Amino acid sequence: MDQFDVAIIGAGVCGANIARKLSQYELDVALLEKEVDVSLGTSKANSGIVHGGFHDHIRTLKARLELRGALMFDRLHEELDFPFERCGILVAALHEDEMKAIEQLYLQGVENGVIGIEMCSRERMLELEPTLNPDVVGGLYAPSGGILEPYRFVFSLVESARNNGVHLKTEFEVESATREADFWRIRAKSGQEIRARYVVNSAGLLADSISAAFGAERFTIVPRKGEYYLLDRSAKAKPSRVIFPVPTEVSKGILVIPTVEGTVLIGPTASPAQNKEDFATTREQLEHVLHTARMMVPSISENDVITSFAGLRAVYGSDFYIALSEKAQAFVQVAGIQSPGLTASPAIGEYVKDLLKKAGLRLVEKSTWDPYVHKVPRARDADPFALDALVAQDPAYGDIVCRCERVSEAEIVAAIRAGHTTLDGIKYYTRAQMGRCQGGFCTYKIIRILMRETGMSFDQITKRGGGSFILKGSL
């Protein structure tokens, strides 16, 4: 049976950050994921924002981790090659009575120590963001806020962790655990077993059932749904900064987000989900997204919609729940990580590392730790001369498989070799199938490349593992 110092349950953005952090030390670490690939849960479907540090007060754990995490992204971006940009964040007030809330956010930001935060007049808002509704009365500007591709961030973190010795076990759905002497014996649904001295519960929506399986604290994670529309990169309504409305009690509201890849994302809603697998979008909620987003950016058009999707927030109380279990030994809870979880996640990695140290884990730095991942050049980013050079090295760069997002065969192959062997995995790694034709022109090509590279037969190809088979027969 495989034996580890630490087992991390859940390869979302928290688990991935914790795994990469622990990969800096002389430890045997296992990262356990129930899905076929990493980042397929809450970390996949969210707003992809590095927040500005003004939404929550610094007395909360989430604000402290958000502020710390936000500062870590420039270096992570340099090391891990995921798309990231500090485009700045605006909070737009559309009525005079909202300016009171803006002022409170501003003062909270100042108290939190946010650098460069600014209260803006109507004119300043329109100067910063000309696509804004001209009826805007004022707002807030946080220049350090940013945007990133969340799944690419997780992919890179996991790749870096693996390069530094972390064992990723996908399709390992933890079913039960027992404490034996100094170890947790962890059993997967598939019958596989491992042993680990310490366990981190970063299971997202399922953190409550994992906690129960280890005999730790009883709590309930409530799924709260967020629905989004994605707009084409050619949409007229493309702001250059993230636009927030004035927040409400339950959420930060419906945002207009220029994604780091040039499309526009609008959403999310905040409504109760029927269960933890309820990723269905609804007509009413999506209409609400369009309507609300248009109040801030009137030029948003339903004709620019490429696709819609829903994500689930893992809600538990009003703050993050990150702590050593008081009931189960050598067990760390990382639960209730909703917004600003993505922003906070690098700091969560450090925080959990320190909790483990406190619980007795010995941390000896690895001299061979390499923070950098191998950068895969992208045809879309290459100028003509650079692309010519890439094709000379690898002719597959000259085969543009996905015309909408300009993705070459070489990048698809790189995704597969990095372990992304489903259509969705390849999509999130490369962006192929993510553009305006939604895979209409490239799906069959990707299927062929997948079969060639992996030796899979046509009936093994899935959208995202499990029973999501693409093809049902052959002629």
Add this chain to the structure above:
Amino acid sequence: MKELSFDAVVIGGGAAGMAAALELDTRGHSVLIVEREATLGGILMQCIHNGFGLIEFNEELTGPEFAQRFEEDIRNRNIQTSLRTTVLDIREEGGLKAIYCVSPSQGMMRIEARAIVLAMGCRERTRGNIRIPGTRPAGIYTAGLAQRLINIEGFIPGKDVVIIGSGDIGLIMARRMSWSGCKVHAVIEILPYPSGLTRNIVQCLDDFGIPLYLSHLVTNIYGKDRVEGIEVTPIESGALMHEKAFRIACDTVLLSVGLVPENELSRNAGIELQPATNGPWVDSTLMTTMPGVFACGNVLHVHDLVDYVVEEARRAGANAAAWISGYRPERELRVKAGPNIRYVMPMRINLERENRFYMRSLIVKNDARLEVRLDGAVVRSRRLAHVQPSEMLSLMLVPEELSAAGRDSTVEIALL
């Protein structure tokens, strides 16, 4: 980076591109066809059903047979092609057009040309475009992708099928899936009339007993890993009848909900597009707002028959040749889409020669009348036994009919 030079470059090697290139060659100009796939023929290659070429060849051919006739002509005349080549950018540089493209064997190429013919075709509208809510399982494909998977790759995407939209590709695929041992449970159309050609309704649905639900909307898609079913809601007097909604179990949803000209290249080059067609704005010679760049086929507007595509493409090729030789139309008038006409293509008329127009009706009507008006006065009237939006209308106008035209006159085409 390789540098090449031609009189004209045709972007896209489907029916339109091949027909345009042949015309340029006939007129003595050097021409290169740039095609992203490994073969010429474009989407025709996956259309293995017959019905192509009734006007062009007075025969019923399959898509590949239709393409083959043009392809052989291209080969016999040694017209140059660059296959597996993706055009990335069109620019104006030093009074010429520069086409930047890439292929695995040649790397980056910069091709100079005096004229360009855009013939990139169109793409299918997606689920996102029509905003069907629900889950996002495997098993949802555009009809064209399913057609490619079956007819060329040899894979069957699913067994129990519902087709959303009654566009021609969807209808053809209803028959194709039935022939492949699949059960097509229904075709769902939001409009009160079918979007495809009547002959396809008869041959692809009626002959197979496949129900067509007109005035019905798909309001939900169910399924976690793979599609498990859809919810269909009838529309009565423009309102959704939620209490009459019903479910159809299926493992596959095919979408045939319209086509969109693929103009990202044109848009990035700064070419003006017009909303009625999603294609470039063109003058009477099919020239776009970028001088020397012409457009034809489905990238200009979505056609119903390939025969019309090649007719239009020949005109674009001939006009591009004339432009290279210095011809410029002197007297042009604006042509307006009048009542019940969605658009008229092209949007300008040349008063010096005959003009072929294609247009789309906004209405379904028997015993209709097509009117051409010059400044409000009817100069031509034609009876049409039946019109519907899915069937393109064609009209030829000669300068004599417009002899009364002044400098600021407007021609309007109306359907009554």
